[in-house]
Amino acid sequence: MAATEPQRENETLARAIPERIMTDGDADYIDEVFAPDFVEHNPAIGEIHGPEGFREYVFEPFRRGFSDLRVAVEDVVAEGDRVVLRVTISGTHDGPFMGIEPTGKPLTASGFALHRLAGGKVAERWVLFDALGVIEQTSTAPTA
Known part of the structure; x- marks a missing residue:
C-alpha cells in the first residue's frame, strides 16, 4: 500500500531529527520540528519537555561529545x-559527554524512536537506545 501525503510529510518531519538536526547539527530547526508542548519519554535520561528540553538534554550533549x-x-x-x-548512532568521543571526559574512542549504538505528530510537528516521542553500550564505549573503565 502506498503512503499517503500526510504519512510522507510525517516521515519527512521525523527523519529531520536524526538527519538534519543531529547529524547536520542544525539546532535552529529544532523549533520547526517540535511542538511547544513536546514530550520525549526516554528511560535513559528521563522525560524531556519542549524544544528547549530536546536541545539541552539530547542535541547539545551529543553534538558536544561527538563532533x-x-x-x-x-x-x-x-x-x-x-x-x-x-x-x-556513530561518532568519535572527542568532547565531554554526560560527565565523561573525551576518550577518543569510536561509538556505535542502535536505537528506536516512535514519534506522534500533530499539527505538522512532533508532539511526542518514545525513545529506546543502547544506553549501556554508549556508556561502555565512552568509559575509560575496563568492561567485563
Missing part, C-alpha cells in the same frame, strides 16, 4: 500520525 556525530536512519514505518525510526 563527527552521524545518526543514520536504517528503517522507517509510518502509519497515520505515528512514525517509527530504527537508527544507528
